[in-house]
Every structure is written in structure tokens, then in C-alpha cells.
Amino acid sequence: MTSKTIIVLGENLLAKELFKAIQKNNTGQVHLNELSTIGHVDIVIETTNLDLNDKKRKLQEIEAMVTSNTLILSSILHVTATEVASWLKHPERLIGFGTFSNFYESNLIEIAYPLQADSSYLQTAQETFQLLQLETEIVEDEVGLVFPRILSLIINEAAFALTEGTATVQDIDLAMKKGTNYPLGPFEWAEKIGLEDVYAVLLGLYNQYGEERYRPAPLIKKLVSAGWVGGDKEKGFYHYQYRKTKEYSI
Amino acid sequence: MVQINKVGVVGSGTMGAGIAQLVIQNGYTAIMFDIDQETVNKAKIGIEARLDRLVQKKKASIDEITSAKQLLKSTTTMEDFKDCQLVIEAAPEKIEIKRSIFQQLEQICSHKTILATNTSSLSITEISGQITHSKRVAGFHFFNPAPIMPLVEVIQGLKTAPETIEALVEFAKALNKEPVVCMDSPGFIVNRVARPFYNEALRIMNDQVATVEQIDRIMKRAGNFKMGPFELQDFIGIDINFAATKSVHAGYYGESRFKPHFYQERMVQAGNLGRKANGGYYRYDE
Numbered sequence: 001m002t003s004k005t006i007i008v009l010g011e012n013l014l015a016k017e018l019f020k021a022i023q024k025n026n027t028g029q030v031h032l033n034e035l036s037t038i039g040h041v042d043i044v045i046e047t048t049n050l051d052l053n054d055k056k057r058k059l060q061e062i063e064a065m066v067t068s069n070t071l072i073l074s075s076i077l078h079v080t081a082t083e084v085a086s087w088l089k090h091p092e093r094l095i096g097f098g099t100f101s102n103f104y105e106s107n108l109i110e111i112a113y114p115l116q117a118d119s120s121y122l123q124t125a126q127e128t129f130q131l132l133q134l135e136t137e138i139v140e141d142e143v144g145l146v147f148p149r150i151l152s153l154i155i156n157e158a159a160f161a162l163t164e165g166t167a168t169v170q171d172i173d174l175a176m177k178k179g180t181n182y183p184l185g186p187f188e189w190a191e192k193i194g195l196e197d198v199y200a201v202l203l204g205l206y207n208q209y210g211e212e213r214y215r216p217a218p219l220i221k222k223l224v225s226a227g228w229v230g231g232d233k234e235k236g237f238y239h240y241q242y243r244k245t246k247e248y249s250i
Numbered sequence: 251m252v253q254i255n256k257v258g259v260v261g262s263g264t265m266g267a268g269i270a271q272l273v274i275q276n277g278y279t280a281i282m283f284d285i286d287q288e289t290v291n292k293a294k295i296g297i298e299a300r301l302d303r304l305v306q307k308k309k310a311s312i313d314e315i316t317s318a319k320q321l322l323k324s325t326t327t328m329e330d331f332k333d334c335q336l337v338i339e340a341a342p343e344k345i346e347i348k349r350s351i352f353q354q355l356e357q358i359c360s361h362k363t364i365l366a367t368n369t370s371s372l373s374i375t376e377i378s379g380q381i382t383h384s385k386r387v388a389g390f391h392f393f394n395p396a397p398i399m400p401l402v403e404v405i406q407g408l409k410t411a412p413e414t415i416e417a418l419v420e421f422a423k424a425l426n427k428e429p430v431v432c433m434d435s436p437g438f439i440v441n442r443v444a445r446p447f448y449n450e451a452l453r454i455m456n457d458q459v460a461t462v463e464q465i466d467r468i469m470k471r472a473g474n475f476k477m478g479p480f481e482l483q484d485f486i487g488i489d490i491n492f493a494a495t496k497s498v499h500a501g502y503y504g505e506s507r508f509k510p511h512f513y514q515e516r517m518v519q520a521g522n523l524g525r526k527a528n529g530g531y532y533r534y535d536e
Contacts, residue, residue, distance in 0.1 A: 108471035147472040153446035171430035178401035179440035
């Protein structure tokens, strides 16, 4: 698969990383968030997670500008690919994928196809990620897929524990690394990937299943509201923990 | 702060023996107790054999191991804990057993002796409930195998004094462990925060979103986990993992985040307990 024109769409870390990774590996053309100026487009990679209205609007704008058989890869941390596809006039060419930013530290990306999908697009989707040296694993189309779903729930539980004053941010991270061999502590992970995407997965699961077990920890919602989300922001869980002692003390 | 030299260990099962071994390897005297001589002798022989293997593997010198062995005493008389500055209880996870041990210890030891429990599932506050000087009671939770796993959770019950926590943190460091401090809550840190790793994987599998093999592969390749949730359950023992989930679930009065999955119970009912039973989610008989 060579000389394709790819557009990456989104304001988040994931979009920036995907853009850079494709730039590095692709022999074709890749653009970040420029749609109107480009003629033919082969693949669109759309990455909005938290704001579903924004996601819908962007996807519908894209659809108006590209041909009806342009592959659309959409990040499905918050909704199923089937639901995202239902927003389109030509739903059969949408394929969902799930990963967090910092995906380049992992070796695998999950993909899922909607009920409406035409399977021929699946192969192009796999080839696109292979281009980025990523393995793909096809799983059933469910909110958050496998890794983002499990990891988000671990981070959510750590946030509940922190809210209850069970232990400090450092000690919870240390405990999970040393007690169970996790590669990173839950808060370190959250700071790395950005808390908005974790919140998007939790909210998506909570909406999809309507079960209490998926309720996002109120602390996560507050941190997202404040923009203390880690990632490329300065503040996150670690900062939050010290706010009483450092920022406001005289 | 109390200077700890002599450590009593109640119970000579896997955890008790592991803790006693760790204590003597770091130059402290350990008095290991169990209710009958045969049990405690067997544990002592086991510790000595493990220490000898360290020499064979060149992880310790003969001199180190010889002096460590001299620091290990075994007993069936709890009165021998009289001069201990710290007693670590590693008896079966039954509240009546633990409470009775702590009541006996209170009669035997000075009221300055720190009394710690290695419980992974019971409340520290409940265990210390009937102790007069309950401010010197705390949780000291090692992970299996105790001589190897680096983490120790130091758990503060409602009545535990900060000095007790400080002393245990210092002692954990002296044993070359990494201590974390946490409040007395169901599952403490690790057993609680790790619950979704297993519970959610079970649900994803049972809802046919992905297979056991896929989930393990995804968690290892996408998340850099050393083991997937199903491999890890097989390794720990599915019955042990199920018991931990039930205990945290009960501890939070049925909070649905901790609800066990029926499929895990089916595995236990089928005797598919993991590696120790030659099979769980995977087969191990070849």
C-alpha cells in the first residue's frame, strides 16, 4: 500500500501522534486537520473521543468532502463503531479502532467493524496500521474494546481509592507496580495518555450498559473539567494531590 | 522509636515461613511459631533448603546463609515471643483465629511490642478490636513469595498510632522492601485496584467481545503487561482470585464494581483452578 493520501483529524494527542507516525512511515501524503484544500483522499483517520457532537459534526463534514468509498477509520473509545457508522450516509466504509495516545510504546492496535461494514475495508484498515509497525487484533464492536476498557477501569478504581484517602498517588502507583508487576501505575498511565480519553471510555461504558460499575469517579470528571488531564498539560493527578500543600499554602 | 531485633512470626505456612526467611536473611532473629512441632519443623527444613539453594545459585555466600540459619528459632510455645519487639501474625484468614492470637499476644508481650497482621482480606480494625493497646496493631501485608516480592502494604487501622506505622515502614525498608502506607479498607490497595483487571476481562470474554487468548495477547502487546488477566488467574489460582473478589465485594457491601463474574465461579466449581490443577483457562498437562 503506497502513495495514499491520508487525513488525520482531531485536536488531541492521539491525532498528533498518528500524524507524526504516518509522516514517518508513509510514502504518500498525510495531512493534519486540513480538509478543504485537498483533492482526492484515500483514508481519513478521525480521533475525537470525548465530545460526541463534535465527532458527529466532523464525520459528517468529512463525508460531504470525500468520495463514498473513502475509508474512514474512527476512534471508538466512547461509542461503538456501529453507532458512529449510523451517522454516515455510507456507513459500510467505516472501521473503528481503539488505542490510547502513546500507542507507539505498544505494539498492537485493536480494530472493530460495525454491523453495517463491508469487509473489504477491513483489510485496508489493517494495512494502514501495519504501515505504522502495529499489529492488529480484530475484536467485537463494543465500547472501549479490550485494552482501553480494562485500563480505564483500573484507573477509575485507583481514582476512587484516592478520593477515599486510601493512600497517596505515589503509593498507589508504587503498589501496583511492585505488588502485581504492572508496567506503570494507574496514575502514571493516566498522566501519560491523557485523562479525557479515559473519561470518554468510562462515560461510554456507563452510557452503553447503564450500570453503576462503569460510573466514572467524580474526581476524574473534576480533573477533566479543570483541564488537569496530564498528557501535554502540566497538571494531572500528581498535581492534584499537592494542591492543598503547595499551591495554596502561605 | 522501637529498635527491632527479634521478630516473632505466628504461623509457618507459605506466608509465615516466607516472612521468617526474609527476616533472618536480613540479619534479624526470627522465632517462628506453629501449633505442632511437626508443622514448624517441616517449615524450618523448607526454609533451610531454600537458603541452601541461594548458595547453589550463587545469590548468597555460605557464610551469609550459615549465620542466617542461626537466627531462625522455631517454637510451639507462644510465650517465647516475650522479648520480641515485633510479632507478625500469618495464621489462616479467619477472624476468630486471628483475634484469639492477638489476645494471647497481648498477655505475653510488652505493651510496646508492635503486633502486625499479614492479612490480605480482613479488617485491621476488627482484628485489633479487643486489644487494650490497639494503637500498636497494624497490617503488614507481604505478597507471595514474601522473600522475593518487593512490596509491603503497611495498613493503618482506625486505632493504629502513627509511630506504629513509622516503625513498620522503617522495618520494611530494613528488609529491603518497598513499603506503601494505606488506610484500613477492603482489599487495601493492590487487591482492590487490580480487581477490574480480572473482572472486566471475564466480562469481555463472556460477552464474546474477544477470546481468552486475544484478551491476554492484547493486554500484553498493547498494554505491556507481563501477563494477561487469564494467564495471571491461572498462575495465582482461580479459586484464590475468586475468593479475593468475593472478599472485596463483601467488604464494600456489594458495590457493583467489585461484583464477581459467574463464569469464574463455574471454573472453580469445575475444579479448573489454573496451574496447580493442570488447567484453568489454559491447559498445562503437556
